[in-house]
Amino acid sequence: xxxVTQSPTHLIKTRGQQATLRCSPISGHTSVYWYQQAxxxxxxxxxxxxxxxxxxxxxxxxxxxxxxxxxxxxxxxVNALExxxxxxxxxxxxxxxxxxxxQYFGPGTRLTVT
Amino acid sequence: xxxxxxxxEVTAVEGAIVQINCTYQTSGFYGLSWYQQHDGGAPTFLSYxxxxxxxxxxxxxxxxxxxxxxxxxxxxxxxxxxxxxYFCAVLTTGGFKTIFGAxxxxxxxx
Numbered sequence: 001x002x003x004v005t006q007s008p009t010h011l012i013k014t015r016g017q018q019a020t021l022r023c024s025p026i027s028g029h030t031s032v033y034w035y036q037q038a039x040x041x042x043x044x045x046x047x048x049x050x051x052x053x054x055x056x057x058x059x060x061x062x063x064x065x066x067x068x069x070x071x072x073x074x075x076x077x078v079n080a081l082e083x084x085x086x087x088x089x090x091x092x093x094x095x096x097x098x099x100x101x102x103q104y105f106g107p108g109t110r111l112t113v114t
Numbered sequence: 115x116x117x118x119x120x121x122x123e124v125t126a127v128e129g130a131i132v133q134i135n136c137t138y139q140t141s142g143f144y145g146l147s148w149y150q151q152h153d154g155g156a157p158t159f160l161s162y163x164x165x166x167x168x169x170x171x172x173x174x175x176x177x178x179x180x181x182x183x184x185x186x187x188x189x190x191x192x193x194x195x196x197x198x199x200y201f202c203a204v205l206t207t208g209g210f211k212t213i214f215g216a217x218x219x220x221x222x223x224x
């Protein structure tokens with residue numbers, strides 16, 4: 001069974017630009033979660049999508065947005081990039097709802113903003 | 115507010131037992147999960163407690179006390195490969211949002 005995949009592995013952008021990160025969940029999983037992990041720190045919850053809908057979001061500005069496609073893959077968009085957006089962005093998937101306690105993570109996208 | 119507290123670092127000797135504590139304060143609690151993350155790797159799910167008590171999975175056990183808003187991860191027969199960061203994570207009833215602790219870095223010495 002294939003795990004969660006993310007692309008690209010690394011992304012370098014300039015301040016003010018937009019970044020698009022992609023995630024494909026494990027087959028059969030309907031929920032996708034996005035987290036930001038700054039270097040050496042914990043995971044900050046960004047967004048949760050389930051069945052194509054945004055179900056919850058963390059304390060991040062509106063320039064962090066995303067969507068989930070009919071095949072349950074997901075995209076995270078970060079507009080007007082700032083230097084402090086540099087971090088590892090992790091995507092996770094689960095069966096959703098009460099099964100959200102068990103999330104499977106992808107390898108992450110390392111975003112560097114210069 | 116919502117917060118989780120766990121020690122930042124723990125050091126133990128190979129073969130020993132170590133306990134990583136986690137206390138939480140959240141508005142709505144569904145359960146407590148534990149994840150392991152090696153340097154440069156992705157977090158991997160270790161265990162989950164939805165009810166009070168002890169859950170055992172091989173060398174790892176996890177405990178939850180809802181009345182004390184407290185849980186712990188117990189690692190037995192420590193191996194060098196257990197050196198990693200360990201995160202507790204609360205699943206809240208408010209829209210099934212997951213809140214992660216800042217992580218505990220475990221160093222296992224020979």
